Amino acid sequence: MVNGKLGATMPGQQTTRYIYDSVTAVAGQTTFNFFQTFAGKNDLQTNLTTNKLDSSESMVIKSIYLCGNLTQGFSGHNNLNITVGNQVVLKDFNLAFNSTNRGVAFDRLHSSLNSSDRVEVRLLTDIVIPPQVNFKATLELAEGGTLVGENITLGFKGYGVIFSAGNTF
Numbered sequence: 651m652v653n654g655k656l657g658a659t660m661p662g663q664q665t666t667r668y669i670y671d672s673v674t675a676v677a678g679q680t681t682f683n684f685f686q687t688f689a690g691k692n693d694l695q696t697n698l699t700t701n702k703l704d705s706s707e708s709m710v711i712k713s714i715y716l717c718g719n720l721t722q723g724f725s726g727h728n729n730l731n732i733t734v735g736n737q738v739v740l741k742d743f744n745l746a747f748n749s750t751n752r753g754v755a756f757d758r759l760h761s762s763l764n765s766s767d768r769v770e771v772r773l774l775t776d777i778v779i780p781p782q783v784n785f786k787a788t789l790e791l792a793e794g795g796t797l798v799g800e801n802i803t804l805g806f807k808g809y810g811v812i813f814s815a816g817n818t819f
Contacts, residue, residue, distance in 0.1 A: 662811040667709045670805035671696045671787075675796035684787040684804045695803075702784050709810035711777040716745060716789070717768045718802035724769050727792040732777065734785045739777050745769045776808075 671684040672695040685701045703709060711732075716724060724745050732740040779785050787804055 667810040672803040675800040682789045706813040713807040715805040729790045
């Protein structure tokens with residue numbers, strides 16, 4: 651049943667998933683594109699090699715995690731957009747209100763973090779990444795810019811299906 655809902659055509663191993671991608675900034679950069687460029691990144695910077703899941707894999711995003719060593723953190727206004735296929739499934743989402751202790755957590759399930767350089771938002775509506783469908787994310791910072799070498803990592807937490815050979819070999 652889970653495979654059918656996620657669009658996976660082959661039976662697979664149900665599991666929790668965490669996918670992430672990191673971007674290193676240049677001076678003054680305000681737009682960051684995640685899950686688009688994987689060349690030259692090591693295992694600590696990304697755990698993917700392409701921006702789509704295998705034909706027997708899929709994922710439901712339950713939580714979005716963003717961390718970075720930014721000078722201003724994420725407390726300034728920003729926009730996060732997530733695109734799956736040709737649809738923007740999360741549009742102009744401002745993470746600033748969930749950053750530091752100045753706001754109320756969006757999901758009302760946990761309190762906001764005291765740090766402005768780590769933000770986690772638990773989604774009340776699931777975002778599904780089906781097999782073989784491109785996905786990407788874009789973060790736009792409104793205030794200031796970044797310094798050379800500052801790093802931002804975006805991660806998606808949830809559950810899904812991964813390939814399981816079972817007894818076919």
